Amino acid sequence: MSYLAHLRVWHGDADGGELRDHVVEAAEGEVVLDLVHRLQATECPDLAVRWNCKAGKCGSCSAEINGKPKLMCMTRMSTFATDEVITVTPMRTFPVIKDLVCDVSFNYVKAREVPAFEPPADLEPGEYRMQQVDVQRSQEFRKCIECFLCQDVCHVIRDHEDNKEAFSGPRFLMRVAELEMHPLDARGETRADRPDEAREEHGLGLCNITRCCTDVCPEHIQITDNALIPLKERAADRYYDPLLRLFRR
Ligand code: F3S
Numbered sequence: 001m002s003y004l005a006h007l008r009v010w011h012g013d014a015d016g017g018e019l020r021d022h023v024v025e026a027a028e029g030e031v032v033l034d035l036v037h038r039l040q041a042t043e044c045p046d047l048a049v050r051w052n053c054k055a056g057k058c059g060s061c062s063a064e065i066n067g068k069p070k071l072m073c074m075t076r077m078s079t080f081a082t083d084e085v086i087t088v089t090p091m092r093t094f095p096v097i098k099d100l101v102c103d104v105s106f107n108y109v110k111a112r113e114v115p116a117f118e119p120p121a122d123l124e125p126g127e128y129r130m131q132q133v134d135v136q137r138s139q140e141f142r143k144c145i146e147c148f149l150c151q152d153v154c155h156v157i158r159d160h161e162d163n164k165e166a167f168s169g170p171r172f173l174m175r176v177a178e179l180e181m182h183p184l185d186a187r188g189e190t191r192a193d194r195p196d197e198a199r200e201e202h203g204l205g206l207c208n209i210t211r212c213c214t215d216v217c218p219e220h221i222q223i224t225d226n227a228l229i230p231l232k233e234r235a236a237d238r239y240y241d242p243l244l245r246l247f248r249r
Contacts, residue, residue: 002027003082007035010089011047013098019087026077032088033061033072036100048098056218059147063100064089069149069216091152107148110168113201114175118187134183140226141178143219144171150213150223156206167203170213170223176202177227180234195235204228204235 005026008019022043024035033051040047052058054073061072066087080086094102119128151169152158168176179185180194187194198204207228214224221227 005035005077005080005082006085007039008085008087009036009039009044009047009100011044011099012096014096017096017099019089021085026082028078030077031073032065032070032075032077032086035077036072036088048101050101057145059145062091062147062149062152064091064152069152071147071149071218074218091148093152093154093158094148104148106164107146107151107169107171110172110202111175113168114172114179115187115197117179117182117185120184120186123184128184130183134181137181137226138178140221141174143221144174145219146171147218149216149218153212153216154207155210155212156203156208163203163206167206168201170207170228173198173202173204173207173231174221174223174227176204177231180231193238195231195238198231199235199239204232207232 002025004023007022007024009022011017011020022039024038024042026035033049033054036047036049040049049061049072051061051073053060056071056074059071062069063072064070064087065072065075067089069091072088088100090096090100091102091104094104094106097103119125148171151171154170156163156167157169176194176198179187180198185194195204209224209229209232211224213228214222217223
């Protein structure tokens, strides 16, 4: 069964833009990205949209659909009433380049600020041994497809451009947590602790556990419960533990 769907799509660039209404044919089983492609193929050949795998694995087609951060390729048209107006806008937290395409380079800057895994000095590659439970813990975080929807939704930077300098966002705090929980990461032994870095350099304290990042994750990673809260607990232990404070001094 096909029908005519009503899309309201944002067109514009860094200097400004507008929402324009379009009527686009929709067929059974299609997703929002299919309709955006049909729009490109018919009325709007210059509509800019970033996409790649169309299978929810590349993290490219992130946008806001009716104001909610989502992957366009994983949002089924069947979740909307056939007469509903579906609004498609670019992610709000990042600067627009054109139409639905944003400049997400903020995230690559933050990624570079997280120091890499440091292998133990006394082990050669091939000699690393880990418990399965530790492997599984980091595997959950490794499912991240870097769609940056969690970064887009987090109010700390969504509503406060001036926090971007100090706050790395849930995706990269999760990376710090993954490394902190890695039993072979030797960084804490040689330099600053990862939880200290999370607090001082990645703005962990600005996260007030709203859980919006977890709600929008297309991989269903428990970002808040399994990464951010444990990281906060470890940071608080180090900072407030009276004995540790004494040693620090
Ligand atoms: Fe932001 Fe997630 Fe914390 S949305 S406030 S990083 S729980």
